Amino acid sequence: MKEQCSIEVHNLTTTYGNTPVLWDVDFELPSGQIIGIIGPNGSGKTTLLKTIMGLLSPASGYVKIFDKNIDQMRERIAYVPQRESVDWDFPASVFDVVKMGRYRSNNLFRRSTKTDLAIVEESIEKVGLSDFRNRQISQLSGGQQQRVFIARALAQKADIYLMDEPFVGVDAATENAILSLLQEMKKDGKTVLMIHHDLQTVSDYFDYLVLLNTRLIAKGTPQEVLTEENLSNAYGGQLTLLAKVANLIKENEFPIRERDVDL
Amino acid sequence: METFLDFISFKDPNVFYVVIGIFCICSSSALIGTFAYLRKRALIGDAIAHALLPGICLGFLVAGEKNIIYLFAGAFLTGWLSTFLVDFIVNRSKVKQDAAIGIVLSSFFALGIVLLTYIQNSGTTEQGGLNSFLFGQAAAINKSEVSLFAGILVIVVLIIIVFYRQFLIVSFNPDFAKSIGLKVKTIEFLLTSLTVLAIASGIQALGVVLMSALIITPAAAARFWTNNLLKMLLIAVGFSVLSGWVGTYISYVNFGMPTGPWVVLVLSIITLLSFVFSVNHGILARFLKARKNRRKILHENILKALYQLHEREGNTNELNRRFSPRELLSIRLFDTRNLQNGIQRLKKQSLLKQEGGLYFLTSQGAKESKRIVRLHRLWEQYLLKRTQIDAYHVHSGAEAIEHILSPEIEKELIRELGISGIPEEDF
Numbered sequence: 024m025k026e027q028c029s030i031e032v033h034n035l036t037t038t039y040g041n042t043p044v045l046w047d048v049d050f051e052l053p054s055g056q057i058i059g060i061i062g063p064n065g066s067g068k069t070t071l072l073k074t075i076m077g078l079l080s081p082a083s084g085y086v087k088i089f090d091k092n093i094d095q096m097r098e099r100i101a102y103v104p105q106r107e108s109v110d111w112d113f114p115a116s117v118f119d120v121v122k123m124g125r126y127r128s129n130n131l132f133r134r135s136t137k138t139d140l141a142i143v144e145e146s147i148e149k150v151g152l153s154d155f156r157n158r159q160i161s162q163l164s165g166g167q168q169q170r171v172f173i174a175r176a177l178a179q180k181a182d183i184y185l186m187d188e189p190f191v192g193v194d195a196a197t198e199n200a201i202l203s204l205l206q207e208m209k210k211d212g213k214t215v216l217m218i219h220h221d222l223q224t225v226s227d228y229f230d231y232l233v234l235l236n237t238r239l240i241a242k243g244t245p246q247e248v249l250t251e252e253n254l255s256n257a258y259g260g261q262l263t264l265l266a267k268v269a270n271l272i273k274e275n276e277f278p279i280r281e282r283d284v285d286l
Numbered sequence: 287m288e289t290f291l292d293f294i295s296f297k298d299p300n301v302f303y304v305v306i307g308i309f310c311i312c313s314s315s316a317l318i319g320t321f322a323y324l325r326k327r328a329l330i331g332d333a334i335a336h337a338l339l340p341g342i343c344l345g346f347l348v349a350g351e352k353n354i355i356y357l358f359a360g361a362f363l364t365g366w367l368s369t370f371l372v373d374f375i376v377n378r379s380k381v382k383q384d385a386a387i388g389i390v391l392s393s394f395f396a397l398g399i400v401l402l403t404y405i406q407n408s409g410t411t412e413q414g415g416l417n418s419f420l421f422g423q424a425a426a427i428n429k430s431e432v433s434l435f436a437g438i439l440v441i442v443v444l445i446i447i448v449f450y451r452q453f454l455i456v457s458f459n460p461d462f463a464k465s466i467g468l469k470v471k472t473i474e475f476l477l478t479s480l481t482v483l484a485i486a487s488g489i490q491a492l493g494v495v496l497m498s499a500l501i502i503t504p505a506a507a508a509r510f511w512t513n514n515l516l517k518m519l520l521i522a523v524g525f526s527v528l529s530g531w532v533g534t535y536i537s538y539v540n541f542g543m544p545t546g547p548w549v550v551l552v553l554s555i556i557t558l559l560s561f562v563f564s565v566n567h568g569i570l571a572r573f574l575k576a577r578k579n580r581r582k583i584l585h586e587n588i589l590k591a592l593y594q595l596h597e598r599e600g601n602t603n604e605l606n607r608r609f610s611p612r613e614l615l616s617i618r619l620f621d622t623r624n625l626q627n628g629i630q631r632l633k634k635q636s637l638l639k640q641e642g643g644l645y646f647l648t649s650q651g652a653k654e655s656k657r658i659v660r661l662h663r664l665w666e667q668y669l670l671k672r673t674q675i676d677a678y679h680v681h682s683g684a685e686a687i688e689h690i691l692s693p694e695i696e697k698e699l700i701r702e703l704g705i706s707g708i709p710e711e712d713f
Contacts, residue, residue, distance in 0.1 A: 076465045094467065103466035110458045113324060114515045123455055128467045131451045159513035179466070 027279055029214040030075060035084035037067070037074045037144070041272060043082070044070045048239045052230055054089075054183075055212050057205050059219045062235035063258050068218045070104070071235065072185050075216075076102050090182065098127060101181035103172050105188055111168055112161040120160060120171050123145050124178030146177040151200055166197030172202060184208065186217040199226035202228065223250065290535070300425070301538065304491075305603075307427035308530040310435035311488040312549075314442040315497075316504040316526035318484045320519050321446075321477055323505035324457040329384070330369055330478075331501035333391040337368030339398025339494045342419055343405060352416065354431055358486055365482040368394055398494070422546035424494030424534040431490070438487045442480055445556060446519075453477065454515060491534075493546035501555060507557040510564035524676050529553040583689050584620075585629045589637070589655040590662065590688075591617040592647060605652035609646040656708060662688040663709040664699045671703065 030052045037045040045067040050191050052058055060068050073079045075086050077093045087098040101124070106121075124146065125139040150170040153165065160171060169189055176184055190198055205215055205228075219225060226245040227233065234241040234248050234257050243254040292298065322328050323492060345360025345394060346352065368390050375386040405416060427435075446453065455463040456473045464470045481501065488497045508521035533549030554577040563570050591614045596602050598617075611625055620628075629645060632638040637651030648653060665684040667673050675683060691699070 072459070078461055078464050097465070097467040099466075102462060104461045104465075105458065108461060110326070113458050114509065114513050114518050115454075116513070119454075119515075120458070123458075123462065126451055131468075132448060175462075197391065235303060256691060 027054060029088070030216065031087040031246075032071075033085050033087070035071075035074060035086065036078055036082045039071050043272070044080075044237065045074065045235075046238050047084075048235070049084075050239060050242045051066065051235060052214070052216065052233075053212070054214045055209065056230040057209055057217070058217045058229065058231040059217055059225055059229035059231065060233045060235060061219055061222065061225060061257075062240070066236040066257070068235055069187055072102070072187055072216070073217065076100070078186060081283040098179075099181050100185065101176035101184040103176045103186040103189060106169050106172060106192065108187075110188045111163070115160055116157050116248065117147060117152055117160060117171050117174075118143065119155045121178050134273065140257065142180065145180050146174040148176040148202045149204065150176055156231040164194070166193035166286070169193050170197060170200065173204065175205075182212075182218065183214045186215065188218045188220060190219065190221065221248075222254075290539075300428070300440075303429055303432045304424050304427045304534055305531065307432045307435050308424055308491060308534050309527050310432070310439040311484075311491055312500060312504075312526035312530035313523045314435075314439045315488055315500040316486040316508075316522040317442055317446055317519055318477070318480045319501035319506040319526075320508070320515075320522050321453055321457055322481055322501055323509070324515075327481075328502040328505070329387050329498075332371060332483060332498035333368050333372055333387045333394070333479060334365045334482055335489070335494050335497040335501075336391045336398070337394035338365045338486055338489050339419065340364050340394055340401055341398075342489070342494075343398060343401035343417070346405060346416060346520070347401070351407050351706040353512075354434065356573055357436070361486040361489060362482055364394060366458075366488055369478050369482070382585065386637035392709055395494070402582070405496075418493070419489055420490050421496055422489070422496065422536060423548075424491040424545035427491055428457065435487045438483055443486060445476065445480060449473065449476065449599045491545055493544065496546040496550045500530075503550070503553045507553070507560040510560040510568060518648065525556050529556060579689075581628070581631070583637075583686075584624055585632055585637075586654075586658045586689050587618060588614065588620070588625065588632060589651065590630050590658045592651075593655045593659045594618075605647045608641060608646050610644055628672055658688055660698060660708045664696070664703060664705065667703050667705060667709055668699055 030050045032048055032050050032052075035045055035048045036043055044243060048067075048071065060071060062068055062200075074081050075088075077086075077094070086093060087101055093100070110284060121140075122143050125135060125143060142148065145155075147153055150173055151165060152174065153169055155167065160168065163171065164185045169192075173186070174187060176186070189201055193201070209230075217229075219228065226249060229245060232241075232243065232245050232248040233239070235255055236257045241248045241250075292301070299690045319328070319331065322331055333384035334617045340360070341364030342357045343360070344364070345356040345358070348360070349356035369380065373382065373391050374379050376383050377387065381389070402416065402419075452463070452468055455468065456470055456477075460470050463473070484499050485501065487501055492500060504522035504526040505518070507525050511521050512518050527554045529549050529552035531548075532547055532552045536548045537545040538597045560568070562568055565571060592609065593602065594617050595609060595613060596605050596607060599607070601607070611622075611629060614620060614625065615622070630640060632651070633640060635646070636638075637654055638645050638647055639648055662684050665682045665687050668681050669683050670677065
């Protein structure tokens with residue numbers, strides 16, 4: 024049976040120190056679609072992905088993956104961090120990094136199986152890096168490094184893929200390669216949730232959109248989301264009041280929620 | 287020489303323990319240091335090493351004598367506390383990691399010196415040799431300590447084998463590690479504890495002041511030689527053990543000289559040599575490459591000038607006219623000494639032949655000469671066709687490029703421009 028809802032984010036608030044970066048964000052995402060998260064710089068897009076993955080713990084609210092807790096679903100969800108988040112001058116080859124995608128908390132102490140290695144090779148081939156499989160990762164271009172990360176996620180054989188700006192700093196060839204991969208993944212019933220920064224291509228790339236600026240501004244099909252009003256709410260500085268309140272909270276070290284309020 | 291033979295033949299049974307002890311200390315610190323280096327936590331090692339001193343003194347005060355177990359336990363405790371404090375300061379304040387390390391390192395070390403002075407002034411006769419914890423005295427390693435160090439090495443090696451994948455992922459990409467459900471905090475705790483253990487095992491032989499070098503430097507030197515983590519671990523161990531032995535030997539020969547500084551000096555020399563000579567990243571390799579490129583450019587320019595010499599006289603079918611080096615200067619302003627050297631090398635490659643004071647192209651040389659000119663002019667044509675460039679500038683644009691165009695690119699250029707042979711125009 025096909026699950027209808029892939030990710031449920033329930034009234035989620037995540038803070039850095041005392042400042043809310045995500046504030047009462049609440050949505051349910053369809054499954055089997057390519058979904059974009061858009062919003063201005065500092066609007067909490069990366070924080071949202073990290074909270075969904077459980078890398079950050081929310082101040083309040085919760086996340087459900089296929090109606091279950093993330094820790095029960097880790098094998099069905101793959102995470103592609105921002106390319107700049109690691110030091111690529113690490114002594115590892117393309118193959119070494121993609122192989123990490125086959126590591127699970129239950130197979131870390133035994134050797135990789137033949138199936139594992141076959142999946143690794145297949146994933147490298149899918150992103151078109153077969154010729155580079157033994158190349159040291161610092162000797163790759165930015166686009167190739169991004170493809171290594173995507174290959175690692177493919178090797179995880181997940182159902183949901185979270186990608187943090189995979190199109191940043193990549194060449195046109197890589198962007199096209201990733202796009203056709205996404206279509207292929209969609210055909211296989213996978214769900215992709217991706218942070219994207221280029222508003223011009225948004226309606227071509229995505230089936231569903233989440234527009235964010237600390238709070239959820241809009242969600243739905245690109246047609247529903249990309250209205251002038253929504254965009255000016257997110258990008259136009261209309262939310263300065265919200266920013267001022269957040270600042271007040273920070274300065275006074277005020278709690279962002281009263282303890283007895285029912286969520 | 288005699289002392290050297292004494293040293294390697296273990297004539298003095300103590301030397302045997304010292305050599306084995308140094309092997310264990312250097313191996314465990316290089317192994318765990320490689321992970322610290324890759325996690326960019328190398329400096330923490332320095333804080334840990336300095337923080338061991340107060341622990342040793344406390345251990346001594348509690349035991350009332352130089353009992354290795356007490357000293358070691360005290361060292362482990364304060365060493366661990368120091369890394370905890372650094373992380374605590376970074377997480378709970380605006381102080382950045384470098385400053386936090388500086389604060390913790392100096393505070394613990396100051397406390398250590400205070401305690402050390404107190405113990406020395408208290409007049410206990412047992413305290414003799416506590417001083418050597420500052421700069422290390424490998425000769426002081428005895429039988430019971432060797433088994434402790436060997437035990438630590440076994441623990442370090444076993445844990446690295448069992449947790450290799452965890453350590454690899456956490457070192458490369460902690461966020462990803464967490465995303466696949468690894469207990470990153472636990473793994474980091476394990477790595478930190480092993481680091482403290484490795485450093486603590488080395489303080490007596492190498493001293494708190496310089497012990498951190500054994501964590502940082504072998505990994506840094508090994509990184510020059512390989513792009514593979516397993517090999518990097520082994521090379522780091524090799525460098526570390528080698529310098530440990532050499533340093534101990536020097537300290538053995540110069541009776542009473544501290545071991546730590548000598549080990550670190552040898553290690554630094556190895557690192558320097560790695561920096562200069564390593565195959566891919568070293569400055570020697572880069573220098574040789576630059577020289578090779580310079581020579582290639584010179585040779586090809588000579589060959590090109592020869593074609594132009596023939597062209598000026600309207601005869602480019604047979605490039606076999608005898609010429610003197612001076613004639614080439616009318617085509618291109620070569621440095622005369624470079625020109626002479628270049629001609630000699632071309633002769634060695636049998637692209638040129640000598641006849642008295644004159645030279646001429648061999649058939650292979652003629653072919654090569656035509657190839658260079660063709661590449662140069664093809665590239666000029668390509669620039670003119672595909673980019674906005676003045677005919678006036680196009681020559682200089684092609685001047686360097688002709689030397690790096692590969693045969694594949696040459697084929698593509700010919701296909702794209704539809705030109706076969708050598709274009710007539712010269713800019």
